[in-house]
Amino acid sequence: MLRENDAQGMTEFCRALHAAVAAEILEALEGRDAWTVLSHSQVPRQVKILRYMSLHSQVEIVQVADREPLSRLLEEMAPDDRVDILSRLDRDRVEQLLPLIAQAERNDIRRLLSYAEDSAGSIMTTEYASLPLDITVSEALEQLRQQAPDRETIYYVYLLDDQRQLRGLLSLREILFAALDAVLTDIMRRDVVSVPVDADQEFVARQLARYNFIAIPVVDSNDRLVGIVTHDDILDVVQEEATEDAHRLGAIEPLEDSYLETELLTIAWKRGGWLLFLAVVALFTAELLDMFRPTSDSADWMILFLPLVLASGGNAGSQSATLVIRTIALGEVVRQQGAKLARRELLIGGMLGLALASVGFLAAHWWFELSWIRASVVGVTVFLVVLLGTICGVLLPLLFRWCGMDPALMSNPLIAALIDVVGVAIYYGVRVLIVGEASH
Amino acid sequence: MLRENDAQGMTEFCRALHAAVAAEILEALEGRDAWTVLSHSQVPRQVKILRYMSLHSQVEIVQVADREPLSRLLEEMAPDDRVDILSRLDRDRVEQLLPLIAQAERNDIRRLLSYAEDSAGSIMTTEYASLPLDITVSEALEQLRQQAPDRETIYYVYLLDDQRQLRGLLSLREILFAALDAVLTDIMRRDVVSVPVDADQEFVARQLARYNFIAIPVVDSNDRLVGIVTHDDILDVVQEEATEDAHRLGAIEPLEDSYLETELLTIAWKRGGWLLFLAVVALFTAELLDMFRPTSDSADWMILFLPLVLASGGNAGSQSATLVIRTIALGEVVRQQGAKLARRELLIGGMLGLALASVGFLAAHWWFELSWIRASVVGVTVFLVVLLGTICGVLLPLLFRWCGMDPALMSNPLIAALIDVVGVAIYYGVRVLIVGEASH
Secondary structure, three states: OOOOOOOOHHHHHHHHHHHHHHHHHHOOOHHHHHHHHHHEEEEEEHHHHOOOOOHHHHHHHHHHOOOHHHHHHHOOOOOOHHHHHHOOOOOHHHHHHHHOOOOHHHHHHHHOOOOOEEEEEHHHHHOOEEOOOOHHHHHHHHHHHHHHHOOOOEEEEEEEEOOOEEEEEHHHHHOOOOOOOOOOHHHEOOOOOOOOOEEEEEHHHHHHHOOOOOOEEOOOOOOOOEEEEEEEHHHHHHHHHHHHHHHHHHHHOOOOOOHHHHHHHHHHHHHHHHHHHHHHHHHHHHHHHHHHOOOOOOHHHHHHOOOHHHHHHHHHHOOOOOHHHHHHHHHOOHHHHHHHHHHHHHHHHHHHHHHHHHHHHHHHHHHHHHHHHHHHHHHHHHHHHHHHHHHHHHHHHHHHHHOOOOOHHOOOOHHHHHHHHHHHHHHHHHHHHOOOOOOO | OOOOHHHHHHHHHHHHOOOOHHHHHOOOHHHHHHHHHHOOOOOOHHHHHHHHOOOOHHHHHHHOOOHHHHHHHHHOOOOOHHHHHOOOOEEEEEEEEHHHHHHHHHHHHHHOOOOOEEEEEHOEOHHHHHHHHHHHHHHHHHHHHHHHHHHEEEEEEEOEEEOOOEEEEEEEEHHOOOOOEEHHHHHEEEOOOOOOOEEEEEHHHHHHHOOOOOOOEOOOOOEEEEEEEEEEHHHHHHHHHHHHHHHHHHOOOOOOOOOHHOOHHHHHHHHHHHHHHHHHHHHHHHHHHHHHHOOOOOOHHHEEEHHHHHHHHHHHHHHHHHHHHHHHOOOOOOOOHHHHHHHHHHHHHHHHHHHHHHHHHHHHHHHHOOOOHHHHHHHHHHHHHHHHHHHHHHHHHHHHOOOOOOOOOOHHHHHHHHHHHHHHHHHHHHHHHHHHHHHO
């Protein structure tokens, strides 16, 4: 359709499919092509499809879209969603777009953009349903009918006094089945659980989970309602926090996008820092072994770097396994992507291996005063075990999955232990290749 | 109140507090005491409070509660919640209870109990709102009014034909704001996303997250509606699966209850199996080192067990850190519990240390033919590093948290690397203490 510029086909594509399905197909296209397709549908439909795409893909589209229709699109989007996108754009692009957006939305965007990342304010939406205290149920239903189209949820209705302070809560179910002439203030629940606007998103998630709410209200320091956080945003927060924790536990600086959408160099950088730091700690272990070593036997030098060799392979393997297992758990790997994953990890493994090998090589020569030949045994071994570690780290969990088992059974310590065995064989093999059997 | 058997006080306690708060206080009591307090309130209130308690505490209460009032309570509970409890009780207790429960609920329980664990069927509730296809909006509102009190959610209404096959969906918002004389079949959405009753709960979670639903319908093989899974249950599933993955990655067989509610021996068992297996792999590394070792120098034997010593401490530390960091992430550790956690881990570390030390000691003597004296150096060292590993694994993340940093920064590889350094010092220290400096 794109090749033939089939306008009618594209309109039909956006209209007929379920928005979540259309979004999935568009995600596979380049940002510019996805925008071309999208621009053939009405703005409300564009908003609906965009909502189902990953933040990464949304940003890609917004980067290339034409300013005029884009500003209409942004005006229509849910406040929390558009702020998520705008906070990822460069300052210049945002300043270009803002003048085209209506005054009310513009103020709203500036305010939401000002909340700290990972705070309740940054994930809330301002599209809540609210009512004054002193009206009757039938008046309430009339007002809700007017608010309904552009509110994210009307299933919880918040009752505010003249200062917009949060006084009570009624579910739509309660309003619907109350007597029509009852006054809201008499039937509302007064013990409303709310979170402050600067609360951490993890705290918000725990409160919502604890009370099984569909949404939780967010208040400012004067107890005025400023927004709500809905259950679907909390589900994202919970997944995001679990991924962040898993990555940290595997010694990877948390990625901002999903693993498959992150640049190779970014991943190498976020893993390399930790690996280098851990290598330095392993060199201290070597220093200790050096202090304790009982003889100055010529073969003894190999033992010193055993902790470095074993730790480097194991750590690189743990990192890869953590990334792959978490990506599988989030449902982002389909069967065909196994090969792509392995290729990526091979490249990253090569880069990390080179970096760690240099550290090992230079430390062996200058710190531990080995000859260049012996130091190169250490360097080459470290390179090989890091490469092996990354490959095993990605392939073993995928293998487990293909056998129908839980990929997480391939735990970090298990991968480290397996690489230990092979690492020792590689270490002595490389020694024989470079130095020969002479030292026996 | 319990000591004075203050009936009025207990009734007031259950009535006045928010159910979630009352639940939290009752969770701190023994099952029998909690039941005594609960039995002073009305059944609907009991159900409400119980819902907010952890499954572990619910089961504790149901184990000791009197059969007659308990059966009333079970009848009132949501079908998915009561089946969760019953599936944890012993067969005998269930058979005692079932005859006292009304026929309709009994059939429902038997059916839900028959679904496989972790399937859509096992987490769904049968309390959904449904309507026939051919009625008008005003008739629909009337029917919903009757269904409302005992349905988990009426915000999504499922439209069924005569065979109870799922034909369409309407949200309460759509029904409420449609023309009163419209026929449901003309305004309903037909592209309903549903999941099969035997689908894995992870798949259900992904579908619900993908479409941002409040609930997702569950159908049998004939496309008949059998239940719904609601957003709050999915939040639990997502947390549960993330915890399971984290535990597996840290080489711990997943726990069924939360860490703090699990028996010491169970935890030791679920960790010990993996630790022993990993120790055996480390012994193969030792075997390889033995093959390659260049001299038969008397001090060389210590090198063979270096991988075992380092891996045991690191693995035990990773396990403890994983358990503690995940427990903190779930918000289950309050400040005062740090000491309790450390005490638990110390005990578990002692048990695991003894087990691994025996393996190391016996393998060193019989497999690698060391003298009893030398083998005891290996055994004592393994015991000490495992103990050290568990203590560091629990204390370092808690320390990070007390300093206001993310406890997950204390990653598994970092803990392993730190224990490597200290482990080497301990190893040579123990050698000096037991064998003396003689071998120098």
